[in-house]
Amino acid sequence: MSQSIFEYAPAPESRDVVDIRPSYGLFIDGEFTGGGGEPFKSVDPSNEETLAQVASADAGDVDRAVAAARRAFVRVWGPMPGAERAKYLFRIARLVQERARELAVLESIDNGKPIRESRDVDVPLVAAHFFYYAGWADKLSHAGFGPDPRPLGVAGQVIPWNFPLLMLAWKVAPALACGNTVVLKPAETTPLTALVFADICRQAGLPAGVVNVVTGAGETGRLVAGHEGVDKVAFTGSTAVGKQIARTLAGTGKRLTLELGGKAANIVFDDAPLDQAVEGIVNGIFFNQGHVCCAGSRLLVQESVAEELLERLKARMATLRVGDPLDKNTDIGAINSAAQLARIRELSQAGVAEGAERWSPECVLPERGFWFAPTVFTGVASSHRIAREEIFGPVLSVLTFRTPGEAVEKANNTPYGLSAGVWSEKGSRILWAAQRLRAGVVWANTFNKFDPASPFGGYKESGFGREGGRHGLEAYLNV
Amino acid sequence: MRPGGRLAVRKTYKLFIGGAFPRSESGRSYVVNDSKGAFVANASRASRKDARDAVTAARKAQPGWAGRTAYNRGQILYRIAEMLEGRRAQFIDELRTGGLSKTAAAAETDAAIDRWVWYAGWADKIAAVTGSANPVSGPFFNFSTPEPTGVVAVIAPDSPLLGLVSVVAPVIVSGNTCVAVASEPAPLPAVTLAEVLATSDLPGGVVNLLTGHRAELAPWLASHMDVNAIDLAGAPGDQVAVLEEAAAGNLKRVLRPSGTDWAAEPGTARMTAFLETKTVWHPVGI
Numbered sequence: 001m002s003q004s005i006f007e008y009a010p011a012p013e014s015r016d017v018v019d020i021r022p023s024y025g026l027f028i029d030g031e032f033t034g035g036g037g038e039p040f041k042s043v044d045p046s047n048e049e050t051l052a053q054v055a056s057a058d059a060g061d062v063d064r065a066v067a068a069a070r071r072a073f074v075r076v077w078g079p080m081p082g083a084e085r086a087k088y089l090f091r092i093a094r095l096v097q098e099r100a101r102e103l104a105v106l107e108s109i110d111n112g113k114p115i116r117e118s119r120d121v122d123v124p125l126v127a128a129h130f131f132y133y134a135g136w137a138d139k140l141s142h143a144g145f146g147p148d149p150r151p152l153g154v155a156g157q158v159i160p161w162n163f164p165l166l167m168l169a170w171k172v173a174p175a176l177a178c179g180n181t182v183v184l185k186p187a188e189t190t191p192l193t194a195l196v197f198a199d200i201c202r203q204a205g206l207p208a209g210v211v212n213v214v215t216g217a218g219e220t221g222r223l224v225a226g227h228e229g230v231d232k233v234a235f236t237g238s239t240a241v242g243k244q245i246a247r248t249l250a251g252t253g254k255r256l257t258l259e260l261g262g263k264a265a266n267i268v269f270d271d272a273p274l275d276q277a278v279e280g281i282v283n284g285i286f287f288n289q290g291h292v293c294c295a296g297s298r299l300l301v302q303e304s305v306a307e308e309l310l311e312r313l314k315a316r317m318a319t320l321r322v323g324d325p326l327d328k329n330t331d332i333g334a335i336n337s338a339a340q341l342a343r344i345r346e347l348s349q350a351g352v353a354e355g356a357e358r359w360s361p362e363c364v365l366p367e368r369g370f371w372f373a374p375t376v377f378t379g380v381a382s383s384h385r386i387a388r389e390e391i392f393g394p395v396l397s398v399l400t401f402r403t404p405g406e407a408v409e410k411a412n413n414t415p416y417g418l419s420a421g422v423w424s425e426k427g428s429r430i431l432w433a434a435q436r437l438r439a440g441v442v443w444a445n446t447f448n449k450f451d452p453a454s455p456f457g458g459y460k461e462s463g464f465g466r467e468g469g470r471h472g473l474e475a476y477l478n479v
Numbered sequence: 480m481r482p483g484g485r486l487a488v489r490k491t492y493k494l495f496i497g498g499a500f501p502r503s504e505s506g507r508s509y510v511v512n513d514s515k516g517a518f519v520a521n522a523s524r525a526s527r528k529d530a531r532d533a534v535t536a537a538r539k540a541q542p543g544w545a546g547r548t549a550y551n552r553g554q555i556l557y558r559i560a561e562m563l564e565g566r567r568a569q570f571i572d573e574l575r576t577g578g579l580s581k582t583a584a585a586a587e588t589d590a591a592i593d594r595w596v597w598y599a600g601w602a603d604k605i606a607a608v609t610g611s612a613n614p615v616s617g618p619f620f621n622f623s624t625p626e627p628t629g630v631v632a633v634i635a636p637d638s639p640l641l642g643l644v645s646v647v648a649p650v651i652v653s654g655n656t657c658v659a660v661a662s663e664p665a666p667l668p669a670v671t672l673a674e675v676l677a678t679s680d681l682p683g684g685v686v687n688l689l690t691g692h693r694a695e696l697a698p699w700l701a702s703h704m705d706v707n708a709i710d711l712a713g714a715p716g717d718q719v720a721v722l723e724e725a726a727a728g729n730l731k732r733v734l735r736p737s738g739t740d741w742a743a744e745p746g747t748a749r750m751t752a753f754l755e756t757k758t759v760w761h762p763v764g765i
Binding site: 242260430439449451470 | 608609611613614615616617619621623628707719720721722723724726727728729730732735748755756757758759760761762
């Protein structure tokens with residue numbers, strides 16, 4: 001990481017603002033409580049140190065959480081006027097802002113993501129989502145779903161580890177705004193900010209049972225998603241698990257939304273502003289260590305500019321700083337877990353074995369913790385595993401094309417359809433490509449931008465339903 | 480032949496795939512009787528292979544159909560209403576054969592014609608109603624537009640004309656193409672409707688109509704990896720769970736049966752069920 005022409009002194013963010021307790025319980029019916037399952041450890045992926053022991057919810061705990069959510073829905077939250085619900089959500093938004101630094105540091109410690117991102121992206125967006133959906137709570141009759149849309153009831157929500165708090169906000173904010181109550185299962189490698197969020201709910205005076213947090217691993221997630229007492233399931237995670245959930249819910253009449261994997265194409269046309277494109281490519285694949293379902297993991301470059309672009313991209317990659325997530329100069333933090341690191345390694349090795357050429361900048365990785373250097377593969381064919389399977393790591397596959405038609409065809413040649421990028425100075429070409437790309441989000445001359453006012457979600461096997469914006473309400477209303 | 484009379488020229492009822500009227504590749508047919516149990520016709524009993532061929536035709540037609548202007552799709556849907564109106568008497572007769580009274584058959588035919596007109600008008604409006612310009616916090620212009628989801632399989636309900644029109648029109652108006660399995664006991668109006676569609680400027684393959692045994696065809700459509708969505712309106716109740724499970728194989732969008740009153744004003748739900756939302760971002764600057 002010292003290959004850059006600039007040398008940076010370490011600029012670590014202080015951990016003092018965070019008080020990590022030795023153990024954490026579940027949050028059910030407004031109380032922190034123990035869990036019936038085997039407790040598990042949450043680990044700091046940057047140094048493999050145990051952060052805390054966290055309770056695991058078993059079937060009985062999930063039953064209690066669902067029952068609490070049902071009571072709260074029937075007695076308090078469902079009947080409450082939207083304007084009052086809105087005020088609670090505004091309170092939560094403000095509390096998130098007030099505790100922003102604590103949340104950002106804890107998120108970086110638990111997840112491994114750079115503080116630059118948790119501080120400037122994750123936490124502000126979390127507050128923004130609660131603020132945005134707070135405003136909908138008393139305006140649902142204007143949302144275009146009929147004059148009197150009603151909540152569904154209890155929502156079971158299972159979220160991933162890549163944006164632990166942001167995914168919580170995406171799920172909890174619209175659910176509560178619409179009058180539903182929730183049972184949320186955060187990922188087992190990143191449960192801590194969800195538990196601080198539970199504390200925020202207490203500070204906000206949110207009625208007991210409206211938000212319940214049940215920590216645990218995949219089995220707890222299955223219990224939540226398959227619980228007969230939930231009316232709606234929302235899941236963000238892998239396509240394989242999403243399909244399992246869809247099968248489990250078949251015939252039950254329960255509502256389901258899924259935000260699943262992706263293998264986004266980031267298309268660079270020959271007239272693109274190359275330096276801006278390079279920034280966008282870097283942001284597209286190395287943001288959050290590539291732990292992003294909409295990451296621009298397939299770079300499609302027009303052949304005539306491929307050589308020049310790759311030269312600039314490699315020069316830019318050499319300046320990326322990999323290391324301590326809490327260092328404010330860090331661009332790429334730690335891989336979230338040993339298991340994820342193993343998967344990234346396996347797929348990268350498959351890339352080499354299948355004949356693609358691998359390159360990484362010179363980069364000294366910390367000895368402890370889970371780390372993977374930013375990596376680019378050239379000479380990739382559409383048939384290679386690294387071009388087809390979601391790697392979910394800082395690994396970019398580069399393919400080339402000659403004509404715009406070929407670019408679109410290659411971009412769409414995937415079972416996924418979550419996102420895509422287009423780089424060109426020509427507006428008509430951007431709109432032409434954007435129309436043809438089978439993806440729920442198309443970033444033109446930018447990448448990885450999120451906003452609560454904007455619908456986000458996938459085509460094809462990237463799932464169904466949209467989160468964000470007016471469209472995001474639909475998942476939580478009886479429409 | 481009756482003395483002094485003429486013998487009617489009967490119609491052979493076939494499938495409608497890719498704009499053509501083939502028999503089932505399986506060579507099979509099944510008996511359709513009138514309400515009194517008298518023989519009316521042998522309808523084609525589509526096979527799994529016919530269903531696959533229909534999906535292929537629908538996939539081939541989809542980009543072109545979606546690529547047309549919404550105005551043009553509206554024109555064609557209205558043209559369907561025109562052609563259906565011209566054959567009004569034939570449909571009334573066919574529905575009466577199926578057991579409806581003269582009044583009821585006329586009412587159902589008129590409602591089916593009017594439904595095409597209603598949906599024709601939606602072609603260039605649904606995007607305005609379901610799309611949005613999003614006020615993002617930053618120097619970006621960002622908008623969301625609905626797009627067709629692709630190829631939609633439809634298990635049509637047993638309302639042989641109005642029900643069929645009510646499930647096919649909302650699928651295709653936005654640019655999807657469809658493979659519909661007609662009502663099993665009353666498949667004949669579907670084949671006659673296919674003749675209307677074939678003469679309505681509707682490109683071949685946009686609507687494909689299969690007659691046959693639902694329980695035999697639906698599972699193959701639900702599990703087909705090149706079908707993007709499925710409408711289970713007329714799926715047998717005991718099959719719904721299995722079909723939904725099969726549909727999870729490629730995460731199809733599933734519209735579940737809901738006891739719809741086909742005579743009531745439809746609303747937009749059947750259209751929005753088969754739309755994706757695409758959000759496009761671009762920076763704003765000088």
